[in-house]
Each structure stands twice: as C-alpha cells, then as structure tokens.
Amino acid sequence: MKQLFSREPFALLAFSVVILAMPLWLTPLGANYPDLLQKFAIFAIFAMGFNILFGLTGYLSFGHAAFLGVGSYAAVWSFKLFTMNVLPAIFFGVAFAGLFGLLIGYISLRRSGIYFSILTLAFAQMCYNLAYSVLTPITNGETGLQLTLQDPRIIDRAFAEAGAGLPETNLFGIDMSGYPGFYFCAVMLIICFFITRRIFNSPFGLMLRGIKSNQNRMGYTGFATRPYTLTAFVISGMFAGLAGSLLAVTDPLAGAERMQWTASGEVVLMTILGGVGTLIGPMLGAWIIKYFENIFSSFNNATLENAFSFLPEGLRTMAVDVSSLFVGEGWHLTLGVLFMLIVIFLPGGLMEGWRRLLRRFSGGGGGKSETAPVVQPAE
Numbered sequence: 224m225k226q227l228f229s230r231e232p233f234a235l236l237a238f239s240v241v242i243l244a245m246p247l248w249l250t251p252l253g254a255n256y257p258d259l260l261q262k263f264a265i266f267a268i269f270a271m272g273f274n275i276l277f278g279l280t281g282y283l284s285f286g287h288a289a290f291l292g293v294g295s296y297a298a299v300w301s302f303k304l305f306t307m308n309v310l311p312a313i314f315f316g317v318a319f320a321g322l323f324g325l326l327i328g329y330i331s332l333r334r335s336g337i338y339f340s341i342l343t344l345a346f347a348q349m350c351y352n353l354a355y356s357v358l359t360p361i362t363n364g365e366t367g368l369q370l371t372l373q374d375p376r377i378i379d380r381a382f383a384e385a386g387a388g389l390p391e392t393n394l395f396g397i398d399m400s401g402y403p404g405f406y407f408c409a410v411m412l413i414i415c416f417f418i419t420r421r422i423f424n425s426p427f428g429l430m431l432r433g434i435k436s437n438q439n440r441m442g443y444t445g446f447a448t449r450p451y452t453l454t455a456f457v458i459s460g461m462f463a464g465l466a467g468s469l470l471a472v473t474d475p476l477a478g479a480e481r482m483q484w485t486a487s488g489e490v491v492l493m494t495i496l497g498g499v500g501t502l503i504g505p506m507l508g509a510w511i512i513k514y515f516e517n518i519f520s521s522f523n524n525a526t527l528e529n530a531f532s533f534l535p536e537g538l539r540t541m542a543v544d545v546s547s548l549f550v551g552e553g554w555h556l557t558l559g560v561l562f563m564l565i566v567i568f569l570p571g572g573l574m575e576g577w578r579r580l581l582r583r584f585s586g587g588g589g590g591k592s593e594t595a596p597v598v599q600p601a602e
Contacts, residue, residue, distance in 0.1 A: 234420065275419060291466055293350075296368060321464065330346075365478075511561075
C-alpha cells in the first residue's frame with residue numbers, strides 16, 4: 224500500500240487537487256481572493272526553484288531576486304513588442320533568466336561557501352542599480368517598465384486593430400486577471416512540482432546531494448562537480464525567471480525593486496521556514512510569509528476586539544493592547560518570533576515538525592527525535 228501511494232501519478236494527482244482547490248480550502252482563512260492566490264502560486268515556484276540550488280547542493284545564493292527581475296522585464300517587453308499572449312512572455316522570461324543564470328553561475332561558482340553567497344549578492348545589487356539608473360532606456364528606471372498605447376505589439380496589430388485603452392494579458396483570448404490568472408499560475412506550479420520531483424528523485428539529484436555532502440570527496444572519485452552545480456544554478460534561475468514573468472502576467476509591469484536584496488532574503492526565509500531540501504517545505508514557507516504579509520498585516524484593533532469579545536472588558540482591553548503589537552504594522556515581529564522558534568526547535572523547518580507528528584501518531588516513538596538533516600528526500 225505504501226508503494227502505491229508513493230508512486231509518481233498519485234503524488235502529482237494529489238498535489239494538483241490541493242492546488243486547484245485552493246480557493247475552497249483557503250476560504251476560512253480569508254485568503255481566497257485571486258490576487259493573493261496568484262502570489263501563493265508564483266512565490267511557491269520561486270522558492271521551489273531556489274531550493275533546487277540551496278537544498279540539493281548547499282550553495283546559498285543571496286542574488287536570486289536578479290532572475291526574478293530579469294523574468295519580469297523580459298515578459299513586459301514581450302507584451303510591449305510582440306503580443307499580449309502570455310506564452311511568448313513566459314518563454315522569454317525563462318530563457319533570459321536561464322542565460323543570465325549561466326553567466327552569473329559561471330563566475331560565482333568559482334567560489335563556494337560564504338564567498339559564493341557574497342558574489343551572488345554583489346551581482347544582484349549591481350543588477351538592481353543598473354535597472355534603477357544606468358539601463359533606464361530598457362527598464363524605465365525608478366518608474367518601472369509599463370505598457371503604453373504607443374507600444375508596437377506587432378503580432379497583435381497584424382490580426383486586429385488596437386483598442387482605445389491598454390490591452391489585458393491573455394491566453395488565446397482568456398484574460399489573465401482574477402481567477403483565470405490564478406489557475407494559469409496554478410498549472411505552472413503543478414508543472415514545476417512535477418519537474419522538481421523528477422530532479423529530486425533522479426541520478427542528477429543524487430549527484431547534487433553528494434556534492435552537498437562532500438564536494439571534495441566527489442571530486443576525488445573522478446566526478447567533475449562544477450557542471451552539475453552550474454546546471455542546478457541555471458535551472459534554479461529559470462524557475463525564478465518563470466516566477467518573475469508570472470508576476471508580469473498577472474500585473475503587467477516590472478520594477479527594479481524586484482531585484483533588491485530584500486527579495487533575495489525573503490526566498491531564503493521561505494525555504495528555511497518550510498524545510499530546506501524538502502519538496503513541499505519551501506512552498507509552505509512561501510505561503511506562510513505571503514499570508515502574513517497580505518492578511519495578518521491587515522488585522523487592526525477592531526479585528527482584535529471582535530476576536531477577544533468573549534473576555535471581560537478589562538482582560539479584553541489588555542489582550543487587545545498586547546496582541547496589537549504583533550499584528551498590523553507589527554506583523555514582522557510575529558514572523559520573526561515564528562522564524563526564531565522554527566530555527567531553535569525545528570531546524571529542519573515545518574516539514575521536520577510534520578515528520579515528528581507522523582512518527583508520534585504512527586507509533587514511531589514520542590521521544591525527542593534527532594535533528595533532521597538539511598537535505599531530505601522529496602516529501
């Protein structure tokens with residue numbers, strides 16, 4: 224029975240059902256509106272791709288936001304020059320991010336450890352400053368790259384007259400706003416899940432795990448490790464490029480702020496929070512952070528008053544005063560406390576906590592478990 228439920232088709236089907244049903248099971252959490260669902264899917268792809276590099280090889284990149292920005296810019300230029308159809312935009316976003324990843328990875332992977340991390344951070348900051356000021360004709364600087372009525376859109380105008388207003392992104396006539404946009408992003412997430420699972424369970428993934436375990440030993444056995452790490456870096460960058468192009472699909476603009484170091488740091492937090500080296504963990508981390516950013520941050524005193532309405536007036540006032548420090552503008556404090564608790568008590572992330580619960584309720588022992596290794600088989 225266990226082998227049956229671990230088969231690839233069942234895993235893909237179960238994952239697909241969960242993702243496509245997100246508008247239903249997220250309703251009680253107030254997170255079922257399209258814009259947030261789109262972010263859930265997009266940043267899950269971003270974190271999943273980052274985990275291919277960090278989780279499997281151990282190379283910690285602080286510059287992945289550069290690929291996110293490149294994907295966004297490439298997609299918006301596709302909308303401006305060619306067509307509002309999203310497929311060419313996705314293609315250009317992934318392709319340019321992959322080429323950019325090949326260039327940055329070829330240079331950065333000459334070093335490892337903290338030196339690799341600093342190199343990727345330096346590249347990302349250079350890209351941010353180039354996009355913000357130097358490459359203004361391409362990026363439109365601090366204003367950001369947006370659609371205009373004067374854009375050529377040569378493919379669209381070859382088949383139809385331009386409308387009076389700005390056109391919408393579409394998939395062969397289906398507008399990519401609202402729930403159709405979410406389901407398009409959800410399909411992309413399902414495809415990425417399938418690809419990532421195949422990588423995790425392939426000989427290539429096994430080689431990456433070996434590199435993380437002991438790269439020097441792998442080299443001594445005759446394996447050239449650098450082509451593997453460079454391939455992982457490029458694939459990870461392409462995932463980030465896909466996420467960036469999907470951001471442009473759902474909201475056709477691109478700005479330099481997507482390349483800031485804070486965006487790179489955010490994907491690191493997502494991955495660590497969910498579980499480095501696991502397949503589902505980084506996606507969970509992305510969902511939690513985006514939920515805090517968009518829902519938890521909107522809680523105010525009126526919400527808290529309603530939540531603690533069952534308490535006597537004095538206790539209710541005290542509970543509201545204390546809780547208000549952790550919601551609204553203080554949501555970063557709650558996230559920081561949560562992240563601190565995860566790192567201290569569950570260094571393997573949320574997926575380690577899930578494995579502990581499974582062991583406890585399956586009779587595997589309720590005592591303290593050993594700290595989970597950073598790299599785990601695909602969940």
